[in-house]
Amino acid sequence: MEHMFESKRVIIGPEGFKKVIDISIPKRVNLPTGYIETEKIAHIPPGGSFFANDVEYFVFPCDTFDYVMHFLKRHTQIVYPKDGAYILMKLDIHPGKRVGEAGTGSGAFTLYLSMAVGPEGRVYTYEQREEFYKKAEKNIKNFSKFDNVVMHNKSVVEGIEEKDLDAFFLDIREPEEAIPAVREALKPAGHLGILVPTTNQVSETLIALQNHRFYVSEVVEIMMRQYKPVAERLRPDDRMIGHTAYMIFARKIL
Missing domain, CATH: 3.10.330.20 (Vcp-like ATPase; Chain A, domain 2)
Incomplete structure:
Protein backbone atom coordinates (compact mmCIF):
# COMPACT_ATOMS: atom_id res chain seq x y z
CA MET A 1 0.00 0.00 0.00
CA ASP A 63 11.39 15.13 2.51
CA THR A 64 9.80 16.43 5.72
CA PHE A 65 11.56 19.80 5.49
CA ASP A 66 10.30 20.53 1.98
CA TYR A 67 6.78 19.30 2.76
CA VAL A 68 6.50 21.55 5.82
CA MET A 69 8.12 24.62 4.28
CA HIS A 70 6.83 24.43 0.69
CA PHE A 71 3.64 22.35 0.58
CA LEU A 72 1.84 22.16 3.93
CA LYS A 73 -1.29 24.32 4.04
CA ARG A 74 -1.06 26.59 7.05
CA HIS A 75 -3.22 29.17 8.77
CA THR A 76 -1.01 29.51 11.83
CA GLN A 77 2.67 30.22 12.41
CA ILE A 78 4.60 26.95 12.35
CA VAL A 79 7.59 25.75 14.34
CA TYR A 80 10.55 26.46 12.05
CA PRO A 81 12.98 23.61 11.35
CA LYS A 82 15.80 25.52 13.04
CA ASP A 83 13.77 25.49 16.27
CA GLY A 84 12.11 22.11 15.74
CA ALA A 85 15.34 20.11 15.57
CA TYR A 86 16.61 21.72 18.78
CA ILE A 87 13.31 21.05 20.56
CA LEU A 88 13.46 17.36 19.62
CA MET A 89 16.95 17.10 21.12
CA LYS A 90 16.11 19.02 24.29
CA LEU A 91 12.97 16.95 24.93
CA ASP A 92 14.98 13.74 24.33
CA ILE A 93 12.54 12.56 21.67
CA HIS A 94 13.46 9.23 20.07
CA PRO A 95 11.72 6.06 18.86
CA GLY A 96 9.20 4.59 21.29
CA LYS A 97 8.57 7.78 23.28
CA ARG A 98 5.06 8.93 24.26
CA VAL A 99 4.79 12.67 23.70
CA GLY A 100 2.04 15.26 24.18
CA GLU A 101 1.56 18.48 22.23
CA ALA A 102 -0.72 21.55 22.28
CA GLY A 103 -1.80 23.23 20.12
CA THR A 104 -1.65 21.28 16.95
CA GLY A 105 -1.94 24.39 14.75
CA SER A 106 -1.27 23.35 11.14
CA GLY A 107 0.35 20.08 12.21
CA ALA A 108 3.93 20.89 11.15
CA PHE A 109 5.61 20.06 14.46
CA THR A 110 3.22 17.13 14.96
CA LEU A 111 4.81 15.61 11.86
CA TYR A 112 8.32 16.14 13.30
CA LEU A 113 7.24 14.38 16.49
CA SER A 114 5.58 11.55 14.58
CA MET A 115 8.75 10.87 12.56
CA ALA A 116 10.91 11.04 15.70
CA VAL A 117 8.94 8.64 17.92
CA GLY A 118 8.48 6.11 15.10
CA PRO A 119 5.89 3.37 14.73
CA GLU A 120 6.25 2.17 18.35
CA GLY A 121 5.83 5.65 19.84
CA ARG A 122 2.76 7.86 20.18
CA VAL A 123 2.02 11.55 19.75
CA TYR A 124 -1.04 12.96 21.52
CA THR A 125 -1.91 16.39 20.15
CA TYR A 126 -4.55 18.88 21.35
CA GLU A 127 -6.15 21.64 19.26
CA GLN A 128 -9.04 23.72 20.55
CA ARG A 129 -10.18 25.37 17.31
CA GLU A 130 -12.13 23.02 15.04
CA GLU A 131 -11.02 24.63 11.76
CA PHE A 132 -7.36 24.27 12.77
CA TYR A 133 -7.98 20.69 13.90
CA LYS A 134 -9.48 19.70 10.53
CA LYS A 135 -6.69 21.36 8.52
CA ALA A 136 -3.99 19.75 10.67
CA GLU A 137 -5.67 16.36 10.35
CA LYS A 138 -5.46 16.63 6.56
CA ASN A 139 -1.84 17.87 6.60
CA ILE A 140 -0.74 15.00 8.84
CA LYS A 141 -2.59 12.40 6.78
CA ASN A 142 -0.95 13.73 3.61
CA PHE A 143 2.60 13.04 4.78
CA SER A 144 2.75 10.93 7.95
CA LYS A 145 4.78 7.74 7.54
CA PHE A 146 3.35 6.16 10.71
CA ASP A 147 -0.10 5.72 12.21
CA ASN A 148 1.01 7.02 15.60
CA VAL A 149 -0.78 10.37 16.07
CA VAL A 150 -3.84 10.67 18.34
CA MET A 151 -5.67 13.97 17.83
CA HIS A 152 -7.96 15.72 20.32
CA ASN A 153 -10.26 18.62 19.38
CA LYS A 154 -10.26 20.24 22.82
CA SER A 155 -8.38 22.73 24.94
CA VAL A 156 -5.42 21.29 26.78
CA VAL A 157 -6.32 23.53 29.75
CA GLU A 158 -9.45 21.41 30.27
CA GLY A 159 -7.29 18.41 31.04
CA ILE A 160 -5.01 15.89 29.33
CA GLU A 161 -6.40 12.40 28.91
CA GLU A 162 -3.01 10.65 28.78
CA LYS A 163 -0.73 10.09 31.80
CA ASP A 164 2.95 9.24 32.36
CA LEU A 165 4.05 10.99 29.18
CA ASP A 166 7.77 11.21 28.50
CA ALA A 167 7.59 14.78 27.24
CA PHE A 168 5.19 17.58 26.35
CA PHE A 169 5.46 20.52 23.98
CA LEU A 170 3.34 23.68 24.36
CA ASP A 171 2.78 26.21 21.59
CA ILE A 172 -0.35 28.06 22.71
CA ARG A 173 -1.18 31.70 23.39
CA GLU A 174 -1.20 31.45 27.21
CA PRO A 175 1.00 28.48 28.13
CA GLU A 176 1.03 29.41 31.82
CA GLU A 177 -2.63 28.35 32.03
CA ALA A 178 -1.79 24.83 30.82
CA ILE A 179 1.11 24.16 33.21
CA PRO A 180 -1.03 22.41 35.90
CA ALA A 181 -2.58 20.02 33.35
CA VAL A 182 0.81 19.30 31.77
CA ARG A 183 2.36 18.58 35.15
CA GLU A 184 -0.36 16.00 35.85
CA ALA A 185 0.22 14.32 32.48
CA LEU A 186 4.02 14.08 32.68
CA LYS A 187 5.90 11.28 34.34
CA PRO A 188 8.39 12.25 37.11
CA ALA A 189 11.36 14.10 35.59
CA GLY A 190 9.48 14.34 32.28
CA HIS A 191 10.58 16.98 29.79
CA LEU A 192 8.59 20.11 28.92
CA GLY A 193 9.26 22.47 26.02
CA ILE A 194 7.40 25.74 25.52
CA LEU A 195 7.50 28.11 22.56
CA VAL A 196 6.39 31.76 22.86
CA PRO A 197 7.00 34.79 20.59
CA THR A 198 7.41 37.61 23.16
CA THR A 199 9.51 38.30 26.27
CA ASN A 200 6.54 39.12 28.50
CA GLN A 201 5.18 35.63 27.77
CA VAL A 202 8.53 34.18 28.81
CA SER A 203 8.29 35.97 32.17
CA GLU A 204 4.71 34.84 32.80
CA THR A 205 5.60 31.26 31.91
CA LEU A 206 8.67 31.20 34.16
CA ILE A 207 6.54 32.27 37.13
CA ALA A 208 4.02 29.51 36.40
CA LEU A 209 6.78 26.90 36.10
CA GLN A 210 8.24 27.94 39.44
CA ASN A 211 4.82 27.82 41.13
CA HIS A 212 4.13 24.32 39.82
CA ARG A 213 7.45 22.66 40.65
CA PHE A 214 9.36 22.58 37.40
CA TYR A 215 13.14 22.90 37.07
CA VAL A 216 13.86 25.38 34.25
CA SER A 217 16.97 24.34 32.37
CA GLU A 218 17.08 26.94 29.60
CA VAL A 219 15.52 29.93 27.88
CA VAL A 220 16.89 30.31 24.35
CA GLU A 221 16.31 31.65 20.85
CA ILE A 222 18.07 30.46 17.70
CA MET A 223 19.20 32.57 14.76
CA MET A 224 20.02 31.09 11.37
CA ARG A 225 22.14 32.66 8.63
CA GLN A 226 22.26 30.99 5.22
CA TYR A 227 24.96 31.38 2.56
CA LYS A 228 24.70 31.46 -1.21
CA PRO A 229 26.25 28.16 -2.39
CA VAL A 230 28.40 29.67 -5.16
CA ALA A 231 32.06 28.73 -4.75
CA GLU A 232 33.42 31.70 -6.72
CA ARG A 233 31.60 34.31 -4.61
CA LEU A 234 30.59 32.72 -1.32
CA ARG A 235 28.65 35.20 0.81
CA PRO A 236 25.62 35.30 3.12
CA ASP A 237 22.11 35.58 1.72
CA ASP A 238 20.74 39.11 1.67
CA ARG A 239 17.98 38.07 4.07
CA MET A 240 18.04 35.77 7.08
CA ILE A 241 15.59 34.10 9.43
CA GLY A 242 16.05 36.05 12.62
CA HIS A 243 13.80 35.85 15.66
CA THR A 244 10.98 33.34 15.34
CA ALA A 245 10.32 32.47 18.98
CA TYR A 246 11.73 32.02 22.47
CA MET A 247 11.98 28.48 23.78
CA ILE A 248 11.72 27.49 27.41
CA PHE A 249 12.82 24.04 28.58
CA ALA A 250 11.99 22.50 31.95
CA ARG A 251 11.64 19.17 33.79
CA LYS A 252 9.05 18.04 36.29
CA ILE A 253 10.40 17.78 39.84
CA LEU A 254 8.80 16.12 42.87
Missing part, protein backbone atom coordinates in the same frame (compact mmCIF):
# COMPACT_ATOMS: atom_id res chain seq x y z
CA GLU A 2 1.43 3.35 -1.04
CA HIS A 3 1.54 6.05 1.63
CA MET A 4 0.47 9.54 0.57
CA PHE A 5 3.93 10.96 1.28
CA GLU A 6 5.39 8.68 -1.41
CA SER A 7 3.54 10.59 -4.14
CA LYS A 8 5.20 13.93 -3.28
CA ARG A 9 8.13 15.23 -5.35
CA VAL A 10 10.18 18.41 -5.09
CA ILE A 11 11.32 20.18 -8.27
CA ILE A 12 14.43 22.33 -7.95
CA GLY A 13 15.49 24.83 -10.58
CA PRO A 14 17.70 27.88 -11.13
CA GLU A 15 17.89 30.87 -8.78
CA GLY A 16 16.43 29.06 -5.79
CA PHE A 17 13.27 27.85 -7.51
CA LYS A 18 11.60 25.05 -5.55
CA LYS A 19 8.13 23.52 -5.86
CA VAL A 20 6.56 20.51 -4.17
CA ILE A 21 3.97 18.65 -6.23
CA ASP A 22 1.79 15.54 -5.89
CA ILE A 23 2.36 13.24 -8.86
CA SER A 24 -0.82 11.27 -8.09
CA ILE A 25 -2.87 14.29 -9.25
CA PRO A 26 -2.74 14.85 -13.05
CA LYS A 27 -1.96 18.51 -13.72
CA ARG A 28 0.34 20.91 -15.52
CA VAL A 29 3.15 22.22 -13.31
CA ASN A 30 4.20 25.75 -14.19
CA LEU A 31 7.93 26.52 -14.13
CA PRO A 32 9.91 29.74 -14.57
CA THR A 33 10.87 28.64 -18.10
CA GLY A 34 7.86 26.54 -19.14
CA TYR A 35 5.86 23.65 -17.73
CA ILE A 36 5.77 19.88 -17.27
CA GLU A 37 2.97 17.37 -16.67
CA THR A 38 2.93 15.41 -13.40
CA GLU A 39 2.68 12.19 -15.43
CA LYS A 40 6.14 12.85 -16.87
CA ILE A 41 7.58 13.69 -13.45
CA ALA A 42 6.36 10.32 -12.14
CA HIS A 43 8.72 8.55 -14.56
CA ILE A 44 11.83 10.55 -13.61
CA PRO A 45 14.03 8.56 -11.17
CA PRO A 46 15.04 10.09 -7.80
CA GLY A 47 17.80 12.62 -8.39
CA GLY A 48 17.04 12.72 -12.11
CA SER A 49 16.41 15.81 -14.18
CA PHE A 50 14.51 17.24 -17.13
CA PHE A 51 14.77 20.31 -19.33
CA ALA A 52 12.24 23.09 -19.94
CA ASN A 53 13.38 25.44 -22.71
CA ASP A 54 17.03 24.45 -22.27
CA VAL A 55 16.94 24.98 -18.49
CA GLU A 56 17.64 21.93 -16.31
CA TYR A 57 15.41 21.05 -13.34
CA PHE A 58 16.07 18.32 -10.77
CA VAL A 59 13.51 15.99 -9.19
CA PHE A 60 13.84 14.56 -5.68
CA PRO A 61 11.54 12.65 -3.33
CA CYS A 62 9.92 15.19 -1.00
Whole structure:
Protein backbone atom coordinates (compact mmCIF):
# COMPACT_ATOMS: atom_id res chain seq x y z
CA MET A 1 0.00 0.00 0.00
CA GLU A 2 1.43 3.35 -1.04
CA HIS A 3 1.54 6.05 1.63
CA MET A 4 0.47 9.54 0.57
CA PHE A 5 3.93 10.96 1.28
CA GLU A 6 5.39 8.68 -1.41
CA SER A 7 3.54 10.59 -4.14
CA LYS A 8 5.20 13.93 -3.28
CA ARG A 9 8.13 15.23 -5.35
CA VAL A 10 10.18 18.41 -5.09
CA ILE A 11 11.32 20.18 -8.27
CA ILE A 12 14.43 22.33 -7.95
CA GLY A 13 15.49 24.83 -10.58
CA PRO A 14 17.70 27.88 -11.13
CA GLU A 15 17.89 30.87 -8.78
CA GLY A 16 16.43 29.06 -5.79
CA PHE A 17 13.27 27.85 -7.51
CA LYS A 18 11.60 25.05 -5.55
CA LYS A 19 8.13 23.52 -5.86
CA VAL A 20 6.56 20.51 -4.17
CA ILE A 21 3.97 18.65 -6.23
CA ASP A 22 1.79 15.54 -5.89
CA ILE A 23 2.36 13.24 -8.86
CA SER A 24 -0.82 11.27 -8.09
CA ILE A 25 -2.87 14.29 -9.25
CA PRO A 26 -2.74 14.85 -13.05
CA LYS A 27 -1.96 18.51 -13.72
CA ARG A 28 0.34 20.91 -15.52
CA VAL A 29 3.15 22.22 -13.31
CA ASN A 30 4.20 25.75 -14.19
CA LEU A 31 7.93 26.52 -14.13
CA PRO A 32 9.91 29.74 -14.57
CA THR A 33 10.87 28.64 -18.10
CA GLY A 34 7.86 26.54 -19.14
CA TYR A 35 5.86 23.65 -17.73
CA ILE A 36 5.77 19.88 -17.27
CA GLU A 37 2.97 17.37 -16.67
CA THR A 38 2.93 15.41 -13.40
CA GLU A 39 2.68 12.19 -15.43
CA LYS A 40 6.14 12.85 -16.87
CA ILE A 41 7.58 13.69 -13.45
CA ALA A 42 6.36 10.32 -12.14
CA HIS A 43 8.72 8.55 -14.56
CA ILE A 44 11.83 10.55 -13.61
CA PRO A 45 14.03 8.56 -11.17
CA PRO A 46 15.04 10.09 -7.80
CA GLY A 47 17.80 12.62 -8.39
CA GLY A 48 17.04 12.72 -12.11
CA SER A 49 16.41 15.81 -14.18
CA PHE A 50 14.51 17.24 -17.13
CA PHE A 51 14.77 20.31 -19.33
CA ALA A 52 12.24 23.09 -19.94
CA ASN A 53 13.38 25.44 -22.71
CA ASP A 54 17.03 24.45 -22.27
CA VAL A 55 16.94 24.98 -18.49
CA GLU A 56 17.64 21.93 -16.31
CA TYR A 57 15.41 21.05 -13.34
CA PHE A 58 16.07 18.32 -10.77
CA VAL A 59 13.51 15.99 -9.19
CA PHE A 60 13.84 14.56 -5.68
CA PRO A 61 11.54 12.65 -3.33
CA CYS A 62 9.92 15.19 -1.00
CA ASP A 63 11.39 15.13 2.51
CA THR A 64 9.80 16.43 5.72
CA PHE A 65 11.56 19.80 5.49
CA ASP A 66 10.30 20.53 1.98
CA TYR A 67 6.78 19.30 2.76
CA VAL A 68 6.50 21.55 5.82
CA MET A 69 8.12 24.62 4.28
CA HIS A 70 6.83 24.43 0.69
CA PHE A 71 3.64 22.35 0.58
CA LEU A 72 1.84 22.16 3.93
CA LYS A 73 -1.29 24.32 4.04
CA ARG A 74 -1.06 26.59 7.05
CA HIS A 75 -3.22 29.17 8.77
CA THR A 76 -1.01 29.51 11.83
CA GLN A 77 2.67 30.22 12.41
CA ILE A 78 4.60 26.95 12.35
CA VAL A 79 7.59 25.75 14.34
CA TYR A 80 10.55 26.46 12.05
CA PRO A 81 12.98 23.61 11.35
CA LYS A 82 15.80 25.52 13.04
CA ASP A 83 13.77 25.49 16.27
CA GLY A 84 12.11 22.11 15.74
CA ALA A 85 15.34 20.11 15.57
CA TYR A 86 16.61 21.72 18.78
CA ILE A 87 13.31 21.05 20.56
CA LEU A 88 13.46 17.36 19.62
CA MET A 89 16.95 17.10 21.12
CA LYS A 90 16.11 19.02 24.29
CA LEU A 91 12.97 16.95 24.93
CA ASP A 92 14.98 13.74 24.33
CA ILE A 93 12.54 12.56 21.67
CA HIS A 94 13.46 9.23 20.07
CA PRO A 95 11.72 6.06 18.86
CA GLY A 96 9.20 4.59 21.29
CA LYS A 97 8.57 7.78 23.28
CA ARG A 98 5.06 8.93 24.26
CA VAL A 99 4.79 12.67 23.70
CA GLY A 100 2.04 15.26 24.18
CA GLU A 101 1.56 18.48 22.23
CA ALA A 102 -0.72 21.55 22.28
CA GLY A 103 -1.80 23.23 20.12
CA THR A 104 -1.65 21.28 16.95
CA GLY A 105 -1.94 24.39 14.75
CA SER A 106 -1.27 23.35 11.14
CA GLY A 107 0.35 20.08 12.21
CA ALA A 108 3.93 20.89 11.15
CA PHE A 109 5.61 20.06 14.46
CA THR A 110 3.22 17.13 14.96
CA LEU A 111 4.81 15.61 11.86
CA TYR A 112 8.32 16.14 13.30
CA LEU A 113 7.24 14.38 16.49
CA SER A 114 5.58 11.55 14.58
CA MET A 115 8.75 10.87 12.56
CA ALA A 116 10.91 11.04 15.70
CA VAL A 117 8.94 8.64 17.92
CA GLY A 118 8.48 6.11 15.10
CA PRO A 119 5.89 3.37 14.73
CA GLU A 120 6.25 2.17 18.35
CA GLY A 121 5.83 5.65 19.84
CA ARG A 122 2.76 7.86 20.18
CA VAL A 123 2.02 11.55 19.75
CA TYR A 124 -1.04 12.96 21.52
CA THR A 125 -1.91 16.39 20.15
CA TYR A 126 -4.55 18.88 21.35
CA GLU A 127 -6.15 21.64 19.26
CA GLN A 128 -9.04 23.72 20.55
CA ARG A 129 -10.18 25.37 17.31
CA GLU A 130 -12.13 23.02 15.04
CA GLU A 131 -11.02 24.63 11.76
CA PHE A 132 -7.36 24.27 12.77
CA TYR A 133 -7.98 20.69 13.90
CA LYS A 134 -9.48 19.70 10.53
CA LYS A 135 -6.69 21.36 8.52
CA ALA A 136 -3.99 19.75 10.67
CA GLU A 137 -5.67 16.36 10.35
CA LYS A 138 -5.46 16.63 6.56
CA ASN A 139 -1.84 17.87 6.60
CA ILE A 140 -0.74 15.00 8.84
CA LYS A 141 -2.59 12.40 6.78
CA ASN A 142 -0.95 13.73 3.61
CA PHE A 143 2.60 13.04 4.78
CA SER A 144 2.75 10.93 7.95
CA LYS A 145 4.78 7.74 7.54
CA PHE A 146 3.35 6.16 10.71
CA ASP A 147 -0.10 5.72 12.21
CA ASN A 148 1.01 7.02 15.60
CA VAL A 149 -0.78 10.37 16.07
CA VAL A 150 -3.84 10.67 18.34
CA MET A 151 -5.67 13.97 17.83
CA HIS A 152 -7.96 15.72 20.32
CA ASN A 153 -10.26 18.62 19.38
CA LYS A 154 -10.26 20.24 22.82
CA SER A 155 -8.38 22.73 24.94
CA VAL A 156 -5.42 21.29 26.78
CA VAL A 157 -6.32 23.53 29.75
CA GLU A 158 -9.45 21.41 30.27
CA GLY A 159 -7.29 18.41 31.04
CA ILE A 160 -5.01 15.89 29.33
CA GLU A 161 -6.40 12.40 28.91
CA GLU A 162 -3.01 10.65 28.78
CA LYS A 163 -0.73 10.09 31.80
CA ASP A 164 2.95 9.24 32.36
CA LEU A 165 4.05 10.99 29.18
CA ASP A 166 7.77 11.21 28.50
CA ALA A 167 7.59 14.78 27.24
CA PHE A 168 5.19 17.58 26.35
CA PHE A 169 5.46 20.52 23.98
CA LEU A 170 3.34 23.68 24.36
CA ASP A 171 2.78 26.21 21.59
CA ILE A 172 -0.35 28.06 22.71
CA ARG A 173 -1.18 31.70 23.39
CA GLU A 174 -1.20 31.45 27.21
CA PRO A 175 1.00 28.48 28.13
CA GLU A 176 1.03 29.41 31.82
CA GLU A 177 -2.63 28.35 32.03
CA ALA A 178 -1.79 24.83 30.82
CA ILE A 179 1.11 24.16 33.21
CA PRO A 180 -1.03 22.41 35.90
CA ALA A 181 -2.58 20.02 33.35
CA VAL A 182 0.81 19.30 31.77
CA ARG A 183 2.36 18.58 35.15
CA GLU A 184 -0.36 16.00 35.85
CA ALA A 185 0.22 14.32 32.48
CA LEU A 186 4.02 14.08 32.68
CA LYS A 187 5.90 11.28 34.34
CA PRO A 188 8.39 12.25 37.11
CA ALA A 189 11.36 14.10 35.59
CA GLY A 190 9.48 14.34 32.28
CA HIS A 191 10.58 16.98 29.79
CA LEU A 192 8.59 20.11 28.92
CA GLY A 193 9.26 22.47 26.02
CA ILE A 194 7.40 25.74 25.52
CA LEU A 195 7.50 28.11 22.56
CA VAL A 196 6.39 31.76 22.86
CA PRO A 197 7.00 34.79 20.59
CA THR A 198 7.41 37.61 23.16
CA THR A 199 9.51 38.30 26.27
CA ASN A 200 6.54 39.12 28.50
CA GLN A 201 5.18 35.63 27.77
CA VAL A 202 8.53 34.18 28.81
CA SER A 203 8.29 35.97 32.17
CA GLU A 204 4.71 34.84 32.80
CA THR A 205 5.60 31.26 31.91
CA LEU A 206 8.67 31.20 34.16
CA ILE A 207 6.54 32.27 37.13
CA ALA A 208 4.02 29.51 36.40
CA LEU A 209 6.78 26.90 36.10
CA GLN A 210 8.24 27.94 39.44
CA ASN A 211 4.82 27.82 41.13
CA HIS A 212 4.13 24.32 39.82
CA ARG A 213 7.45 22.66 40.65
CA PHE A 214 9.36 22.58 37.40
CA TYR A 215 13.14 22.90 37.07
CA VAL A 216 13.86 25.38 34.25
CA SER A 217 16.97 24.34 32.37
CA GLU A 218 17.08 26.94 29.60
CA VAL A 219 15.52 29.93 27.88
CA VAL A 220 16.89 30.31 24.35
CA GLU A 221 16.31 31.65 20.85
CA ILE A 222 18.07 30.46 17.70
CA MET A 223 19.20 32.57 14.76
CA MET A 224 20.02 31.09 11.37
CA ARG A 225 22.14 32.66 8.63
CA GLN A 226 22.26 30.99 5.22
CA TYR A 227 24.96 31.38 2.56
CA LYS A 228 24.70 31.46 -1.21
CA PRO A 229 26.25 28.16 -2.39
CA VAL A 230 28.40 29.67 -5.16
CA ALA A 231 32.06 28.73 -4.75
CA GLU A 232 33.42 31.70 -6.72
CA ARG A 233 31.60 34.31 -4.61
CA LEU A 234 30.59 32.72 -1.32
CA ARG A 235 28.65 35.20 0.81
CA PRO A 236 25.62 35.30 3.12
CA ASP A 237 22.11 35.58 1.72
CA ASP A 238 20.74 39.11 1.67
CA ARG A 239 17.98 38.07 4.07
CA MET A 240 18.04 35.77 7.08
CA ILE A 241 15.59 34.10 9.43
CA GLY A 242 16.05 36.05 12.62
CA HIS A 243 13.80 35.85 15.66
CA THR A 244 10.98 33.34 15.34
CA ALA A 245 10.32 32.47 18.98
CA TYR A 246 11.73 32.02 22.47
CA MET A 247 11.98 28.48 23.78
CA ILE A 248 11.72 27.49 27.41
CA PHE A 249 12.82 24.04 28.58
CA ALA A 250 11.99 22.50 31.95
CA ARG A 251 11.64 19.17 33.79
CA LYS A 252 9.05 18.04 36.29
CA ILE A 253 10.40 17.78 39.84
CA LEU A 254 8.80 16.12 42.87
